[in-house]
Amino acid sequence: MLYSRDDFNVDRAIGLGTELYNSNNDPNLETTLASTNIFSTAVDVYRCDFPSITSYSSGFVGVDSITNIVNDTYALTEVVLKWNYIWNNYYRRFKL
Numbered sequence: 503m504l505y506s507r508d509d510f511n512v513d514r515a516i517g518l519g520t521e522l523y524n525s526n527n528d529p530n531l532e533t534t535l536a537s538t539n540i541f542s543t544a545v546d547v548y549r550c551d552f553p554s555i556t557s558y559s560s561g562f563v564g565v566d567s568i569t570n571i572v573n574d575t576y577a578l579t580e581v582v583l584k585w586n587y588i589w590n591n592y593y594r595r596f597k598l
Contacts, residue, residue: 504541504548513544520550538580549577 504515520538523531538550549572562573 515541515548516544517541522552536582538582543578545578547572547577549574549579551579551581553583 504518504520517540519540522535522537523533524535525531536552541548547566551574555571558571560570563570564573564576566572
């Protein structure tokens, strides 16, 4: 989740995106494990759902939270389905 709000600039996250790396296995950050699209809509809360979101069991909430994931009606939500093939195979074998 990305909370993108302040009192004056609601669109400050426009043009940003998210990339995930494993710095333990890739200290130079050369292999992107997963990435989101670039944010092009101005909202207060962005949520990016990766495949493991289905295993989250603590409940989604409709308010800002530091302990739970916000629901998909409270946040602009992107479902990220494409993981890097190498990481996906590593994950399946070792179940990190």
